[in-house]
Amino acid sequence: SAFNNLYAYHLRTLTSSNINSKCDEVTCIYPIQYLYFQLLNSVTSLLITNKVQRIQTSNFDDFKNLQEYYVEEDSCFLLIDGVLFTKDKSILVSMPPASQHEDYEIPEGTVSVANDAFCGCRNLKSVYIPKSVVKIGNNSFEGCENLEKFVVDPLNRYFYTKKDVLYEHIFSNRYHSYEYAEDINCLFRFPPAKTLKNGKVKIHYFNHTEMIGDYAFSGCKNIKDL
Secondary structure, three states: OHHHHHHHHHHHHHHHHOOOOOHHHOOOOOOHHHHHHHHHHHOOEEEEOOOOOOOOHHHHOOOOOOOEEEEOOOOOEEEEOOEEEEOOOOEEEEOOOOOOOOEEEOOOOOOEEOOOOOOOOOOOOEEEEOOOOOEEOOOOOOOOOOOOEEEEOOOOOOEEEEOOEEEEEEOHHHOOOHHHOOOEEEEEEOOOOOOOHHHEOOOOOOOOOEEEOOOOOOOOOOOOEO
């Protein structure tokens, strides 16, 4: 949104400084949104300079054709197999939306997956989560329309799978809140492209220690009956 406002500001400045006419005669000069999305669609690579210290990955969601990142020397970030990480390799920051990765293994040693990290990665079909990952951010797999399954290392204490569906084990001692007075098993994310027999999904919950996470079924195109 910051990028959008900046671009729109310059476009308005450019048009207004070159047109000498009354305000009511300039009503047709407002292609800001159209040009903004045209610009987004044309971007295929992005350079992260060494001045950048923090990245809010939701800024990349609309770059549908973004295929690769470049990282300047001495940056706070680095690339591992085309995916952006913090320099200490502990946080997976972002996979480019147009990345060619289909079956992706998060490297062992990764502790956290950032918000929106895989958002819009339409080529992604499976994700492997190692035992080192303890946190996966919000909307991490939003827009992964061809994602069929999750695989989790059996030694991971915080995440696990059942029939390719990703679950989180929430330990009460991680949260100082009455909401998590007991350990909870949470259906974290249902793969949007998971193959289903007759399009039916059955979920059995028996008590208050089980829950469904926000947007757990977002974009699940094969579900017809839940």
